[in-house]
Amino acid sequence: MVNIVILVFVGGALGAMLREFTMLMVPNLVDNFPLDILVANLVATFLLGLVTALHRRQVVSEDAEMLVGTGIAGGLSTFSSFAYGAIVLMSASTAGAVVASFYVVISLVLGYIAVIVGLRRTRLSMNRSSAGKRRSWKQPFAFDM
């Protein structure tokens, strides 16, 4: 329990600081499109998919999944800034409303794809290392949940 508290705290702190650095590095677009938040959210969703799949395959421990998935990915991604940024943009102008709607849709679609890519990424690399298990190539959506 104390162990998990430390893992989640440290991971969350790292993730949030990574998000802050992402905001500094990713340029603001002229139309106010929040590209920085989108980048942080997509990297985090990919990372969560990756560590979830690795944990399921027992490549990494539960502690590692806690640190990276719940901590780092959870701290790096944000829903509050995503939702609030969208409504501020939306209520600013008609052009803003168009940009905000595009932002929301593209975030949801790309985020969903990023999880799946993360989940599959491990499968592909594992298939390469263990020949003969290529079957799973053909059923990319057959997650064992």
Added chain:
Amino acid sequence: MTPLDVMWVGLGGGLGSLLRWLTGRVIGEHYHGDFPVGTFLINVSGAFAIGYLSVLFKVDWRDRYGTALNAGVLTGVLGGYTTFSSMQLDAVKLAGKRGGVPAASYLLLSVLVGQLAAALGGTLARAQG
């Protein structure tokens, strides 16, 4: 951006993430259905809080560091508390169990209710003046 800002963001992000994990655990003990209620409630409450605090303290949505409030609380605690990644993983899991329509509905409902909560938070703060 100063080292102090980074410290506030890290401290807030760690605390917010812990709060998310604890809240998810408590909700998970009481609810056992397929709909990801934990993440949903976490995200909606976090969106309400960011709307409320931003308007109350007149913080622009693009100002995310510089003071303990926007670095520590808005970027740190609320950013760490809410999660976009778990929402998407929940959606993929839901799609595996129940199909694409419930998964898409969950994502759209999260965004719509989250935006509504953020707007409501802002309205409440304005009403308080």
